[in-house]
Amino acid sequence: MPVSMPSKPQxxxxxxxxxxxxxxxxxxxxxRQLEAEGRDIVHMEIGEPDFPTxxxxxxxxxxxxxxxxxxxxxxxxxxxxxxxxxxxxxGHYGLxxxxxxxxxxxxxxxALLLALGVLLERDEAVMMADPGYPCNxxxxxxxxxxxxxxPVSADEGYQxxxxxVSYHWRAHTRAVLLASPSNPTGTLIPETDLQKIIQLAQxxxxxxxxxxxxxxxxxxxxARTALSLSPDVFVINSFSKYxxxxxxxxxxxxxxxxxxxxxxxxxxxxxxxxxxxAQHAAMAAFxxxxxxxxxxxxxxxxxxxxxxxxxxxxxxxxxxxEPKGAFYLYADCSQFTNDxxxxxxxxxxxxxxxxxxxxxxxxxQPEKHLRFAYTTELSKLQEGVSxxxxxxxxxxxxx
Amino acid sequence: MPVSMPSKPQxxxxxxxxxxxxxxxxxxxxxRQLEAEGRDIVHMEIGEPDFPTxxxxxxxxxxxxxxxxxxxxxxxxxxxxxxxxxxxxxGHYGLxxxxxxxxxxxxxxxALLLALGVLLERDEAVMMADPGYPCNxxxxxxxxxxxxxxPVSADEGYQxxxxxVSYHWRAHTRAVLLASPSNPTGTLIPETDLQKIIQLAQxxxxxxxxxxxxxxxxxxxxARTALSLSPDVFVINSFSKYxxxxxxxxxxxxxxxxxxxxxxxxxxxxxxxxxxxAQHAAMAAFxxxxxxxxxxxxxxxxxxxxxxxxxxxxxxxxxxxEPKGAFYLYADCSQFTNDxxxxxxxxxxxxxxxxxxxxxxxxxQPEKHLRFAYTTELSKLQEGVSxxxxxxxxxxxxx
Numbered sequence: 001m002p003v004s005m006p007s008k009p010q011x012x013x014x015x016x017x018x019x020x021x022x023x024x025x026x027x028x029x030x031x032r033q034l035e036a037e038g039r040d041i042v043h044m045e046i047g048e049p050d051f052p053t054x055x056x057x058x059x060x061x062x063x064x065x066x067x068x069x070x071x072x073x074x075x076x077x078x079x080x081x082x083x084x085x086x087x088x089x090x091g092h093y094g095l096x097x098x099x100x101x102x103x104x105x106x107x108x109x110x111a112l113l114l115a116l117g118v119l120l121e122r123d124e125a126v127m128m129a130d131p132g133y134p135c136n137x138x139x140x141x142x143x144x145x146x147x148x149x150x151p152v153s154a155d156e157g158y159q160x161x162x163x164x165v166s167y168h169w170r171a172h173t174r175a176v177l178l179a180s181p182s183n184p185t186g187t188l189i190p191e192t193d194l195q196k197i198i199q200l201a202q203x204x205x206x207x208x209x210x211x212x213x214x215x216x217x218x219x220x221x222x223a224r225t226a227l228s229l230s231p232d233v234f235v236i237n238s239f240s241k242y243x244x245x246x247x248x249x250x251x252x253x254x255x256x257x258x259x260x261x262x263x264x265x266x267x268x269x270x271x272x273x274x275x276x277x278a279q280h281a282a283m284a285a286f287x288x289x290x291x292x293x294x295x296x297x298x299x300x301x302x303x304x305x306x307x308x309x310x311x312x313x314x315x316x317x318x319x320x321x322e323p324k325g326a327f328y329l330y331a332d333c334s335q336f337t338n339d340x341x342x343x344x345x346x347x348x349x350x351x352x353x354x355x356x357x358x359x360x361x362x363x364x365q366p367e368k369h370l371r372f373a374y375t376t377e378l379s380k381l382q383e384g385v386s387x388x389x390x391x392x393x394x395x396x397x398x399x
Numbered sequence: 400m401p402v403s404m405p406s407k408p409q410x411x412x413x414x415x416x417x418x419x420x421x422x423x424x425x426x427x428x429x430x431r432q433l434e435a436e437g438r439d440i441v442h443m444e445i446g447e448p449d450f451p452t453x454x455x456x457x458x459x460x461x462x463x464x465x466x467x468x469x470x471x472x473x474x475x476x477x478x479x480x481x482x483x484x485x486x487x488x489x490g491h492y493g494l495x496x497x498x499x500x501x502x503x504x505x506x507x508x509x510a511l512l513l514a515l516g517v518l519l520e521r522d523e524a525v526m527m528a529d530p531g532y533p534c535n536x537x538x539x540x541x542x543x544x545x546x547x548x549x550p551v552s553a554d555e556g557y558q559x560x561x562x563x564v565s566y567h568w569r570a571h572t573r574a575v576l577l578a579s580p581s582n583p584t585g586t587l588i589p590e591t592d593l594q595k596i597i598q599l600a601q602x603x604x605x606x607x608x609x610x611x612x613x614x615x616x617x618x619x620x621x622a623r624t625a626l627s628l629s630p631d632v633f634v635i636n637s638f639s640k641y642x643x644x645x646x647x648x649x650x651x652x653x654x655x656x657x658x659x660x661x662x663x664x665x666x667x668x669x670x671x672x673x674x675x676x677a678q679h680a681a682m683a684a685f686x687x688x689x690x691x692x693x694x695x696x697x698x699x700x701x702x703x704x705x706x707x708x709x710x711x712x713x714x715x716x717x718x719x720x721e722p723k724g725a726f727y728l729y730a731d732c733s734q735f736t737n738d739x740x741x742x743x744x745x746x747x748x749x750x751x752x753x754x755x756x757x758x759x760x761x762x763x764q765p766e767k768h769l770r771f772a773y774t775t776e777l778s779k780l781q782e783g784v785s786x787x788x789x790x791x792x793x794x795x796x797x798x
Contacts, residue, residue, distance in 0.1 A: 011604065012661060013520045021664040052467045061676070062461045068451045070646040106505055106648065109670055121412045122521060122543050138668040144521050144543045205410065247469040247675030249505065249648075262411060265420040269537040271508055275674045276646030277460070 019138045024356045027344060031354045042384035044372045045354040047183065049301075049327070053244045053281075054293045061248070061281030069280050075267040076260075077104020077252070078279045085252055088286050093225050103253045103263050106274045108213045108238040111253035112139050113270065115209050115234045116175075118262045120145045124174035126209075129160050130362035131330065131369070133183045133211070137362075148173060151364040154320035158185035158330070162196035169204060176201050178226075179211035181218060184361045184371040185330040186305075186323025188223055198230045209234040213251070214326035216242025216294065219302040221324065232256045239278070241326075242294060243285045248278035301327050304374035304381055311385045312372065315392055327374050330361075334368040336395060344370060351391035353384045418537045423755045426743060430753045441783035443771045444753040446582065448700075448726070452643045452680075453692045460647070460680030469675050474666040475659075476503020476651070477678045484651055487685050492624050502652045502662050505673045507612045507637040510652035511538050512669065514608050514633045515574075517661045519544045523573035525608075528559050529761035530729065530768070532582045532610070536761075547572060550763040553719035557584035557729070561595035568603060575600050577625075578610035580617060583760045583770040584729040585704075585722025587622055597629045608633040612650070613725035615641025615693065618701040620723065631655045638677070640725075641693060642684045647677035700726050703773035703780055710784045711771065714791055726773050729760075733767040735794060743769060750790035752783045 024045050031041045052058075064070070076082065079099070086099040105111040112135075120126065122144040128136055130149040137147040150168050152158045165176055176197060180189040189197075194210075201208045210226040212235055226233045238251035251274075255263050267273070284290055308329060313319055318332035337343035341357040348354050358369030374381060423444050430440045451457075463469070475481065478498070485498040504510040511534075519525065521543040527535055529548035536546040549567050551557045564575055575596060579588040588596075593609075600607045609625040611634055625632045637650035650673075654662050666672070683689055707728060712718055717731035736742035740756040747753050755772070757765030773780060 012517055012658075016517055016661050016665070019664060019668060021660075022667050025667070048471055053464075053469050058464055058467075058469075061464050065452075065457055065460050065464070065676075068457075070452050070457075070644070072447055072645050106674075107671060113669065117541060118411055118415055121414075135668045142516060142542075142665075142669065245469070246471050247672070249670070249672070249674045259411075261420075262415050265418060266415070266541075268421050268424070269418060269534045270512065270541065271648075272506060273646070273648070275505075275648045275677060277464075277676055278674060281464075 015141050015144070018141045020134065022134065023341065023360050027348060027354060027357070030345070031348055034348070034352070039352055041348070042353045042380050042387065043376055044374070044381070044384055045356045046373055046375050048246050048375060049241060049244055049297070050375050050377065051244050051297050053248070054290045056284040056287055056290045057243070057245065057281045060284035061277050064280030065277050070276050073273045073276050073279055075271065075273050076264050077274055081279050081282055084283060084286050089225070089227065093228060095225065095228050097227065097254065098257070100260055101254050101257060103255055103267065104274045104279060105251045105253055105267070106271050107240065107249045108211065108236050108251040109135065110271060110274065111236040111251050112136065112209075114263050114266050115236065115253060115255070116140060116143050116145070117266050117270070118259055119207055120174050124172050125170065126175045126177050127160070127165060127168055127173055128177040129158065129179075129182065130364040131158065131184055131358065131366070132362055133179060134360050134362070136177055145174070146172070149362055149364070157187045157190070157321050158182055159187055159189040159193065160197065162193055162200055165197050165200055169200070169206075173204070173206055175207040175209055177209045177211065180223065181214040181323070181325030183214065183326055184328050184356070185321070186326040186328045187321055188218065188324045191224060191229070194226060195229050198226070198233060202230070202232060207234065209236065211236050213238040214241055217298055217301055217327060218325035219298070219305060223325070227254055239282050239285060242298070243282070244294070244297070245278065245282065245285075248275065248281060250274055250278040250282055301374065304378055305329070307378060308372065308374050308381050308385070315385065315388055329372040329374070331370050331372060332368055333370050336392060338367055340367050340370050347388070347391065351387040353387050414540050414543070417540045419533065421533065422740065422759050426747060426753060426756070429744070430747055433747070433751070438751055440747070441752045441779050441786065442775055443773070443780070443783055444755045445772055445774050447645050447774060448640060448643055448696070449774050449776065450643050450696050452647070453689045455683040455686055455689045456642070456644065456680045459683035460676050463679030464676050468679050472672045472675050472678055474670065474672050475663050476673055480678050480681055483682060483685050488624070488626070492627060494624065494627050496626065496653065497656070499659055500653050500656060502654055502666065503673045503678060504650045504652055504666070505670050506639065506648045507610065507635050507650040508534065509670055509673065510635040510650050511535065513662050513665050514635065514652060514654070515539060515542050515544070516665050516669070517658055518606055519573050523571050524569065525574045525576050526559070526564060526567055526572055527576040528557060528578070528581065529763040530557065530583055530757065530765070531761055532578060533759050533761070535576055544573070545571070548761055548763070556586045556589070556720050557581055558586055558588040558592065559596065561592055561599055564596050564599055568599070572603070572605055574606040574608055576608045576610065579622065580613040580722070580724030582613065582725055583727050583755070584720070585725040585727045586720060587617065587723045590623060590628070593625055594628050597625070597632060601629070601631060606633065608635065610635050612637040613640055616697055616700055616726060617724035618697070618704060622724070626653055638681050638684060641697070642681070643693070643696070644677065644681065644684075647674065647680060649673055649677040649681055700773065703777055704728070706777060707771065707773050707780050707784070714784065714787055728771040728773070730769050730771060731767055732769050735791060737766055739766050739769050746787070746790065750786040752786050
């Protein structure tokens with residue numbers, strides 16, 4: 001007995017209008033459609049490693065499920081996993097870390113929601129670099145906060161500088177959100193800058209949140225965690241990218257001592273807990289066997305970067321600063337177009353190459369930029385570059 | 400090189416003070432401590448079925464992991480799972496449902512966050528029954544909304560009535576949140592009331608969100624989903640309780656057609672997607688083999704209820720309305736105490752029985768109530784009742 005309703009309620013919270021979808025999704029859908037029609041597409045748009053989850057992690061996950069370890073864990077996560085992560089900081093960064101400060105979260109997304117949830121008052125602002133990961137500003141919007149997007153350029157390695165943080169700081173600024181390595185630019189924040197920004201923000205009673213989810217994928221150098229500079233930063237990390245566990249949805253956050261109980265309380269209410277099979281699987285993430293696999297993959301990512309960076313430059317894309325980490329290249333395509341979104345669509349249709357348009361990363365000249373992800377094997381990257389070359393020759397010839 | 404900080408930033412968002420932790424957690428921690436010391440504890444506080452995940456679901460989950468199906472799914476979930484759920488509504492409720500309206504979420508928690516995220520403007524209010532599931536009001540607080548907690552009693556079966564909804568509706572009321580069966584009371588909302596409430600809310604341009612996560616566990620009758628009354632309600636469900644998949648963190652939400660894209664957009668940003676192994680595992684949730692297992696478990700839950708309800712009444716607890724579903728009994732203990740929290744702690748220490756104090760469910764005479772969960776086997780429930788009897792005899796004798 002369907003009821004005839006006097007009115008169809010269709011109102012939406014105003015935040016919905018301020019939150020953007022991932023524009024690349026439309027492009028990805030079109031790519032899938034072309035593939036269904038038999039076209040071969042080179043995927044350089046996907047922010048997910050092409051490698052499978054390492055076998056030891058797979059086996060630990062299967063074993064947990066077989067043994068029935070699929071009940072709720074504490075909201076902050078399995079104590080033994082928190083300890084394993086603390087041990088990882090000790091072994092990898094030489095950092096002593098109270099395991100109680102490690103909060104297991106449903107992905108880095110869950111971590112950011114918790115961090116902002118405990119820190120951000122309505123209408124307070126979070127400062128972040130533009131271009132940047134789009135979800136970051138949407139989390140702030142979701143919580144009725146404001147985003148202070150500061151345009152950054154290749155000149156400062158696409159990272160906020162202490163001078164910018166100081167210049168843009170306002171009374172309502174609550175936190176600075178940094179990502180090192182950054183998505184989409186792959187750049188690191190220099191340690192001296194990071195230290196100054198931490199001092200600056202904390203001196204104003206504010207906070208620093210550092211996204212280190214690509215920290216495992218830094219090439220040719222070893223990055224230090226922000227935690228080695230201050231015990232009062234919030235550091236977000238994840239099993240998704242370096243550890244190859246994207247779909248398992250597991251991350252972690254290291255919080256200042258003072259916030260443990262509040263983050264726990266919020267996690268209880270928002271999530272109950274992170275997925276249990278994933279937590280047990282991740283217990284195998286730090287074993288020597290897994291680490292060997294992961295370091296080999298890192299080398300492979302580095303090889304891809306070392307191929308793709310000069311190859312794109314050769315084609316005429318401007319990549320002024322060498323990315324040191326993650327698996328992205330953020331390329332200026334203004335030599336070819338003043339509309340990178342239309343350009344990306346055209347690339348897909350005519351060259352069979354999928355890339356992510358700049359507009360997914362903010363409002364700082366997005367029309368001039370594309371993000372290339374090297375999350376596909378070298379031979380495919382080569383094929384992609386070859387197709388790009390052919391396409392650009394035609395475009396340039398016609399123009 | 401730790402840096403000496405000019406000030407230790409310790410501020411917290413004001414919402415944190417308005418969100419309460421689960422009080423039962425302190426009690427659970429104490430129970431675990433007693434157990435570690437060798438005490439035997441009867442657990443009647445835990446809101447999680449004691450049954451393992453059904454074997455077909457376990458096997459489907461392991462198979463997915465073995466096959467490497469652990470990458471991100473679309474934000475709205477695996478299309479085949481959305482279709483399977485749509486098929487479940489067809490088979491179980493006789494309801495045609497466009498699979499696009501089914502959104503896969505990280506638990507029912509994720510669903511509620513999405514529903515409130517698209518509907519609730521800051522300072523707008525959500526009406527809900529008190530006692531009720533505590534996270535519900537905390538989600539509203541998290542999003543800077545207000546909770547209109549309406550005290551409900553056994554007289555109206557612990558559910559909001561159309562009269563109450565009408566009486567308490569204000570200009571800033573945005574939605575009514577119902578749970579049927581309810582946690583902590585196990586009661587259902589009568590269909591005629593539900594229909595009137597939907598008409599009433601929608602007539603005022605508002606929304607109705609119905610939590611049906613215990614819908615599979617309704618005894619002696621078959622409940623109809625709110626979706627059969629209106630296509631414009633938001634219905635939340637979960638694989639946790641009836642399907643025995645708590646730690647997998649998987650739920651779903653059926654949304655009105657008009658909201659699909661916005662919920663998708665929000666899910667992309669907040670979660671990326673629900674856990675992939677869980678989604679593949681859940682593909683086995685609706686098979687005949689699994690359903691047989693689940694219906695047997697339902698029968699077992701019913702037996703437990705049929706034992707525990709009269710047994711607690713016999714001891715002197717008042718349970719005025721027979722719970723029709725879930726696995727909870729909400730008992731008035733005012734004959735024994737005017738402080739149910741202290742009473743629960745004392746029960747744990749002296750009788751070795753863990754129950755949940757009323758204060759976890761709101762502000763409506765919580766000091767007079769306890770929640771008993773029958774999530775443990777019949778013999779243990781009997782042991783618990785026996786211990787309660789001994790304890791109460793002593794208390795009453797001393798008094």
